[in-house]
Amino acid sequence: MSTSSKAVVSFIVGAAVGVAVGYFLNSDKKDELVEKLRDQSEKLKEKWRKKKDQFQDELENELA
Structure with a gap:
């Protein structure tokens, strides 16, 4: 492809x-969509926090 x-x-595509x-964003479902995205982002943040804490604990145990 050139x-x-x-x-x-x-x-x-853009x-x-x-x-x-x-x-x-202009539909009636905008609020529903925004709420779903907000929930998913909170779940993802919590998952990353748990992974970070787990990694930190493992690192501290390894260094101790």
Whole structure:
């Protein structure tokens, strides 16, 4: 694929994502979508905190 072909494909994909985001943000389901994203981000943050704490504990045990 040439550079110009990649640029066109990237532009089309970006435009499609932009249209989809715009549609959801202007729809009645916006609040529902935002709440789901917020819940998922909280779950992901908690998962990362647990992994970080586990790694930190293992590192401290290894160094002790």
